[in-house]
Amino acid sequence: MHIMEGYLPASHCIGWAAASAPFVILGLRRIARVVREHPQVKMLLAASGAYVFVLSALKLPSVTGSCSHPTGTGLAASLFGPTVTTVLSAIVLLFQALLLAHGGLTTLGANIFSMGIVGPFVAYGLYRGIQAIGLGTTIAIFTAATLGDLATYVTTSFQLAIAFPDPASGIIGAAAKFLGIFAVTQVPLAISEGLLTVVVWNLLSKYSNGELAVLSNISRKAA
């Protein structure tokens, strides 16, 4: 999902950065408030960020014969809400842009939009929605993490399709090409992310009940 440095026209870079900036600011303010009002969840916040760090470093083989990596954002989005996850993703993307030449500073806004905003909002919405209709937490967290991951890669595909429409078939044709590269490869990886997130969730519900209770109260007022 990393759009490489310089691989979006400047106007698109500015547009995506402008679209992402408010979410980063909202997220920073929300983190400040959550940590001030509930200092006991600080460690869990760090652990959720750590989960994004681990998963986005794991390049896994896919049935398409290419490699990609999960995002790890579904866990933080379900626990802390989407905008907090925007900030965690921005930190990881900055680390990768500066130290790994993965992604870039010019494309940071676009990459934050796919990984830190669309993915987490999809995950958060599914987590809340599935719980609300009573299908249970395990199904909710699995679906949230899996489809949040996939939504990030679908977003990247469309970001590139808008910037580089196919000369013959336009944006739709280009989207089909980029989806073929990103989204199809991502399906098994997204399932892996869903399964891993359930593993972490099981551990949390065994050892971190107190924090989960605090968070389920405050994340109702999330976003």
Add this chain to the structure above:
Amino acid sequence: MMKRNLWLLAAVIALAVVPLLIHGKDAEFAGSDNQAEQAITALDPSYKPWAAPLWEPPSSEIESLLFALQAAIGAGLLGYYFGRRRGLAEAGGLAEEGSPAKAASNPQDHAAH
């Protein structure tokens, strides 16, 4: 719970191993980010990237070092977190975040303060 987690982890490993088995030597397992880069060049051959990374890992060894570092930082923190939580849970919450008086048995304890 532990048994269920082991099954889930086994499924994750299977999802990573199966692609390697079914493709054998006919696939390159290139990164999708790089494939997208090539697709851009194919769609618009005149496009020239207008910015380059400030710094690039000088070799793929250094790159994998930094990826390993990223994963290690994350895994280390996660391990510390769960080790600490488990330790606290097994100690019955006695060492609860510097407030020993709040002791024990009530998992909702945190919500109270």
